[in-house]
Amino acid sequence: MTNKTIKVDYLARVEGEGALYIKVKDNKVSDVKFKIFEPPRFFEAFLRGRKYTEAPDITARICGICPVAYQMSTVHAMEQAFGVSVEGQLRELRRLLYCGEWIESHVLHVYMLHAPDFLGYQDVVQMAKDYPDIVKRGLQMKKAGNAIVSLLGGREIHPINVRVGGFYRAPSKQELAQLAEKLKWGRDAALGTVKWTSQLPFPDFEQDYEFVALRHPSEYPFNEGRLVSNKGLDIAVQEYENHFVEEHIEHSNALHSILLGKGAYFVGPLARYNLNFDRLSPLARQAAQDAGLFSTCRNPFQSIIVRSIETLYAFDEALRIIDGYEPPERSSIEIYPKAGIGYACTEAPRGILYHRYKLNEAGLIENAKIVPPTSQNQKVIEVDLRHFVEKSIDLPEDQLTWQCEQAIRNYDPCISCATHFLKVYIEPQSE
Amino acid sequence: MDDTTILVVGIGNEYRNDDAIGVVVVRSLKKNLPCTKIIETTGDNLNLIDIWKDPKVVILVDAVSSESKPGTIFRYNALTEPIPTLISFHSTHVFSIAEAIELGRTLHQLPPNLLLFGIEGKNFASGTSISPEVENAIPKVVEEIMLVIQDFLRYI
Numbered sequence: 001m002t003n004k005t006i007k008v009d010y011l012a013r014v015e016g017e018g019a020l021y022i023k024v025k026d027n028k029v030s031d032v033k034f035k036i037f038e039p040p041r042f043f044e045a046f047l048r049g050r051k052y053t054e055a056p057d058i059t060a061r062i063c064g065i066c067p068v069a070y071q072m073s074t075v076h077a078m079e080q081a082f083g084v085s086v087e088g089q090l091r092e093l094r095r096l097l098y099c100g101e102w103i104e105s106h107v108l109h110v111y112m113l114h115a116p117d118f119l120g121y122q123d124v125v126q127m128a129k130d131y132p133d134i135v136k137r138g139l140q141m142k143k144a145g146n147a148i149v150s151l152l153g154g155r156e157i158h159p160i161n162v163r164v165g166g167f168y169r170a171p172s173k174q175e176l177a178q179l180a181e182k183l184k185w186g187r188d189a190a191l192g193t194v195k196w197t198s199q200l201p202f203p204d205f206e207q208d209y210e211f212v213a214l215r216h217p218s219e220y221p222f223n224e225g226r227l228v229s230n231k232g233l234d235i236a237v238q239e240y241e242n243h244f245v246e247e248h249i250e251h252s253n254a255l256h257s258i259l260l261g262k263g264a265y266f267v268g269p270l271a272r273y274n275l276n277f278d279r280l281s282p283l284a285r286q287a288a289q290d291a292g293l294f295s296t297c298r299n300p301f302q303s304i305i306v307r308s309i310e311t312l313y314a315f316d317e318a319l320r321i322i323d324g325y326e327p328p329e330r331s332s333i334e335i336y337p338k339a340g341i342g343y344a345c346t347e348a349p350r351g352i353l354y355h356r357y358k359l360n361e362a363g364l365i366e367n368a369k370i371v372p373p374t375s376q377n378q379k380v381i382e383v384d385l386r387h388f389v390e391k392s393i394d395l396p397e398d399q400l401t402w403q404c405e406q407a408i409r410n411y412d413p414c415i416s417c418a419t420h421f422l423k424v425y426i427e428p429q430s431e
Numbered sequence: 432m433d434d435t436t437i438l439v440v441g442i443g444n445e446y447r448n449d450d451a452i453g454v455v456v457v458r459s460l461k462k463n464l465p466c467t468k469i470i471e472t473t474g475d476n477l478n479l480i481d482i483w484k485d486p487k488v489v490i491l492v493d494a495v496s497s498e499s500k501p502g503t504i505f506r507y508n509a510l511t512e513p514i515p516t517l518i519s520f521h522s523t524h525v526f527s528i529a530e531a532i533e534l535g536r537t538l539h540q541l542p543p544n545l546l547l548f549g550i551e552g553k554n555f556a557s558g559t560s561i562s563p564e565v566e567n568a569i570p571k572v573v574e575e576i577m578l579v580i581q582d583f584l585r586y587i
Contacts, residue, residue, distance in 0.1 A: 042446065042557030061446045064473050108477055112534075125530060128537045136538060143481050 020404060022389055029393075032386045034378065034408065040370050047368040052078050052337060052359060055368075056162050059355075062370070065108065065414060068101040068149065069348030071162040072223055073355040073370075078164045080238075081342025081359055082335055089328040090166040091223075092321045096176075097152045097162070098222040098346075099318040103145025103186070105349035106269070106307040106314075109412045110197065111138030114304045117406045118200040134196070137189050141311070144186035147179055148318060166332030176322045183319050190312035191287055197305045198291035203403075205388060206298040209380065210262055211271035214347055220279040220313060221272065223346045228275055229265065237345045240354050246371070249378075257376040264379035267351025268411065269306045270297060281320075284313040300384060300410040307412070337363030348373050350412055374413045381411055436466040437580055438486040438542075442493040442528065444473045449501075449552030449565045453492040456550070459573050467580060476531045480540055488544040488583045490576055493528055494565075495549035502564040504572055505549035510541065546579060548572055 023031040040062050047055060055074045060067035072094060079086060086094065111134070112124040121127040128135040151171060154161030161167050212233065214225035227243075228234050235243060242260075249256045259265045277285065277295035288294075288309050297306060339361045345352045351373030358366040388407045392400055441457030444450045454471045468486070472478065483489040495505055507514055514529040528547065535541045550572060553562040 040557075046446070046559075061444060061473070064444065064475055104475070108475075112477065123530065125533045125537055128534055132538055135534070139477070139480060139538075142477065146478060146481070 020385075020408065022385065022404065024389070024393065027393055029386050029389050032382050032389070034382050034385065040372060044368045044370055047357075047365045050365050052164055052357070052363045052365060055357070055365065056164065057160060059370070060160075060162075063348075063372070063414060065105055066101055066348050066350070068097050068153070068162075069346060069353050070370075072098060072346040073344045073348075073353045074357075075162060075164045076223055076344035076346060077342040077355040077357050078359075079335075079342070080344055081340040081357060082164075082338060084165070084333060084335065086166055086333060089326060090170070090332070092325065093152060093167065093170065095219075095222050096148060096318055096321045099314040099321070100145045100148025100152065102314040102349050103311055103318075104142050104149065105412075106311045107138055107142045107145060107193075109349075110193065110304055110307050110311070111135060111142075113412070114307075114409055115197070115200070117402075117409060118202075118304070137192070141186050141189050141193070144182045145314075147182055151175060151179060163332055165335045166328075166330070168331060170327055170331040172327055173325055176325050180319065180322055183315055183322070187283075187312065187315035187319065190308065190315050191283075193308040194287045194291050194305065194312055197308045198293070200304065202299060202301045204299075205301060205391070207300070207384060207387065209266040209270075209298060210259060210264070211274045212259070212265045212267050212376075213271040213275045213352065214345060215275055216279070218279070220276050220281075220317070221347050223344075227345060227352070229259075230274060231262070233259070237354075238343045240343065240345060241356070241369075244354075244371070244376075246375075256379045257371060258379060264383050265376065266380045267373050267376050268303070269310050269349075269351075270300060270303050271351060272347060273297060273306045273309065280309070280313050281316045283316050284309050287312055300407070303410050303412070337361070350374055350414055351376060372414070374411070377411050377413065381408055381413065384410075436486060437464075437468070437488045437490070437583055438483060439467065439469045439490045439576065439580075440479070440482070440492065441469070441471045442473070442476070442491060443471075446557060446559060448554045448556055448558040448560055449562055450494050450555050451559075451561060452494045452550045452552060452565055452569075455561065455566075456492045456548070456569055456572050456576070459569055460576060464580060465584060476528055477534075479528070479531045480535045480538075483535070483542045483545065484540065486542055488579075489542045489546070490579060491528060491545070491547045492572065492576070493547070493549055494552040494555070496552060496555065499551045500564075501551050501553035501562055502568040503551040504568055504575075505547075505551070506575070507547040507549070509536075509545040509547055510543075514547065544583070548576065 021033040043062050047058060056071040059070040059074045062070050116124050116127045119127060124135060152161060161169060210229050210231045212229045214221035215228040216225035226234060226236055244257055244259055247256050247258060274296050291305055293305060340359055342357045345354050353373055354371040356369040360366055385404060385407055392403055439457055441454040443453035445454060457469050457471060460469060509532050514532060550565060550568045552565055
């Protein structure tokens with residue numbers, strides 16, 4: 001094709017709504033716009049004047065798929081401002097809660113949003129007609145993740161048990177032990193998922209990315225660590241805004257995040273995997289190797305395998321935590337609010353989620369800054385699309401369009417994250 | 432009958448203006464109805480397939496966007512009619528209620544009775560206020576849901 005415009009108004013199978021616009025002129029990509037409809041700026045404004053204790057429940061509403069991530073970044077930032085640190089079993093419980101969310105989010109994406117692409121189905125409903133058992137397996141795995149979040153979070157969909165300093169209530173050893181059978185099944189199912197996804201057909205598309213993720217001295221990262229990249233970045237989380245800046249992009253409501261002096265960067269499972277492969281549990285590392293993946297993976301289409309490996313890790317880690325759990329003496333540590341600025345970065349399923357809060361002596365929020373992982377991947381998605389379209393320029397238009405949508409889905413972008421209305425199309429009455 | 436014979440689910444996000452309507456409606460229902468559980472969900476519609484497994488009657492309440500007049504009330508019996516959203520692949524809101532219903536249908540995991548009430552919203556931007564036209568629909572929807580519940584309690 002020489003001149004054409006590809007325009008997709010609503011991207012299916014990404015959380016929320018998004019749009020894609022690609023212009024091809026004389027066989028070259030002349031413009032790529034990945035449009036975003038809704039930034040989380042409302043919440044930053046809404047938090048002003050609120051007490052720090054309210055922040056976990058408010059920020060949990062920013063994302064319906066990853067409320068735990070928002071709560072974790074919030075509480076860690078507040079604790080950092082107040083100069084306290086949650087350790088021991090409470091720290092383990094937070095990791096356990098995050099395991100539950102990673103499982104839910106990754107399984108949703110792998111089975112319901114991404115796999116249909118590779119198998120040539122319009123959506124998971126069509127895929128379920130031919131592969132009902134596989135889809136049911138995904139639903140059961142998700143349910144196992146949800147069981148962790150429900151038990152620890154205190155309410156089925158939105159966790160409300162999380163507080164600055166810990167939890168409102170810590171589970172008993174018996175309550176956690178009851179999860180173990182379900183999670184062992186889930187771990188086996190996750191192993192099967194790694195095998196299954198590793199056999200899907202992948203286009204040959206490797207790029208030279210700057211991956212950014214947390215890195216911790218001993219763990220696969222959830223809540224703590226330094227921010228590192230595969231190209232020399234190694235900073236404390238407090239330095240985030242000295243290295244990552246947001247530039248407003250005219251066609252989109254979101255801000256494009258860039259790494260100063262470098263440009264686009266890539267966060268999420270692929271980044272974590274590439275920067276922390278050695279921190280995966282032995283079971284997860286072995287499964288990766290059996291699946292034909294080594295310690296680095298630069299093909300974003302293979303993120304489906306990496307999400308499956310992280311899901312396996314999450315089940316494994318959850319079982320480790322439950323096995324060693326002893327109920328703490330207190331469900332949370334004492335908090336003495338003071339004026340200051342708190343910073344945190346935690347690893348949401350989709351990548352690093354940065355929060356910064358300025359607090360006064362009464363513990364009221366004066367201002368807040370929240371940078372979700374999806375806005376951080378905006379630029380690299382556009383860059384990838386440009387490369388991808390150039391390689392595939394000879395495909396028929398509808399195939400190319402679908403492939404572009406697939407390319408975007410590799411990032412599991414969570415765009416508006418927040419609307420749930422039913423989109424109804426009423427057929428016009430025939431005359 | 433146990434407490435989960437009838438399940439009413441209000442779906443919505445209170446921080447997205449009219450998107451909250453499903454949640455607001457269920458909060459307006461009478462409390463402590465016999466054999467009835469009322470819950471609110473926001474975000475992860477796929478969990479519905481598990482939540483609606485046991486009850487005999489499930490009533491969902493959600494905001495709708497169809498370019499109809501704000502406040503318009505839609506009613507669907509999900510067992511007997513398709514929800515008209517899956518017409519265009521590109522327009523599907525991911526894991527919409529409709530997709531959850533269709534997936535449930537394909538896997539034979541729907542409750543024996545599944546009713547859906549939708550209210551046309553006007554403003555889905557971030558915020559905490561409901562448009563007046565949308566708010567005006569609440570009493571009618573509440574009345575209809577109460578009638579449905581009373582009917583089922585009589586006949587189950």
